[in-house]
Amino acid sequence: MKTYGLIGFPLSHSFSKKYFTEKFQNEGITDRQYELFPIENIKSLADLLAENQSLCGLNVTIPHKVGVLPFLNEIEEAAEKIGAVNCICIKRFEDETYLKGFNTDAYGFEESLKPLLTAKHKKALVFGDGGAAKAVKYVLQKLGIEYQVVVRKATAGAILYNQVTPELLERHKLLINTTPLGMSPHINTFPEIDYTQLGSDHLVYDLVYNPLETAFLSKAAERGAQVKNGLEMLYKQAEKAWAIWNK
The missing domain is CATH 3.40.50.10860 (Leucine Dehydrogenase, chain A, domain 1)
Known part of the structure; x- marks a missing residue:
């Protein structure tokens, strides 16, 4: 066995x-x-x-x-x-x-994100800078997508949530949540940004998959944004792990 x-x-x-x-x-x-x-x-x-x-x-x-x-x-x-x-x-x-x-997280994220990308998605805002963000940033670099990290506590190379201006949201059409915000049981938490600035050109991706529609995704969808949760990423990274183990 x-x-x-x-x-x-x-x-x-x-x-x-x-x-x-x-x-x-x-x-x-x-x-x-x-x-x-x-x-x-x-x-x-x-x-x-x-x-x-x-x-x-x-x-x-x-x-x-x-x-x-x-x-x-x-x-x-x-x-x-x-x-x-x-x-x-x-x-x-x-x-x-x-x-x-x-690192199969990177593979899972890339494979689930790529079909959704268009020419409009040249810049991204990445919420959080923990372990999950490492794989996300690697994939964005690989795909040639510029990114800005957004965090709660000041750190080098990142900005704070209160620095996410309407102009920044206009320029960055891809938003990615790598934090646990919105994860069950804390389903009423979400990245604190101005969701009224989002529109149909935005692609909003949440690595959280429980619940399937987080408050982050729900608020973005209400503004017409395309949304995606982390469930497909999870399945794809699991299958990648299985392939690695059976080489």
């Missing part, structure tokens, strides 16, 4: 476990299982691998996407540039365990 799993802390709910368990059932895959491994300290990774010899692959979530980097033997180029890993392929050779890190 080959085992895959998710490391992070806390792991109150998991899309990955539900997704892969259903995938194995639906596709008649009987020699695979997916488990949750809530580890608070990333230093516990070595013990986890030693105690679970059937582990062949891991997904990585908050707060370990950056902290796991020193524990890897190899990191793919994209993940290295992003500075965050959310997928690990595990190979075992006699007494050695070899870990290679990947």
Whole structure:
């Protein structure tokens, strides 16, 4: 039995476990299982691998996407540039365990965003600058889309929410939320911008997928903007992880 799993802390709910368990059932895959491994300290990774010899692959979530980097033997180029890993392929050779890190968030985001882009989407506002934003910024650079990061607390290279002027919203037709704002149970929270400045030329993308329509997307849709949640990104990054594990 080959085992895959998710490391992070806390792991109150998991899309990955539900997704892969259903995938194995639906596709008649009987020699695979997916488990949750809530580890608070990333230093516990070595013990986890030693105690679970059937582990062949891991997904990585908050707060370990950056902290796991020193524990890897190899990191793919994209993940290295992003500075965050959310997928690990595990190979075992006699007494050695070899870990290679990947970032499938970037792949999932890019593949779900590209079909929606038009010539109008040359500049983006990225709300938040945490781990999820790293993958988003990497993809925007790859696609040649200029971006401005917007945060709540002053930091180098970013602006504050109260600095998002009507002129800025007019110039930036792509808006991306990488923060947990709007995520259940805090469904009434959203990036504090002037939504009356949005229109049909705007594409508004929220990495949050629970609920499927966040307050951010709802407010943008009311102004005629095209909206997209993070569910397709999640499915695409999961399938990418599966392909990596089965190379």
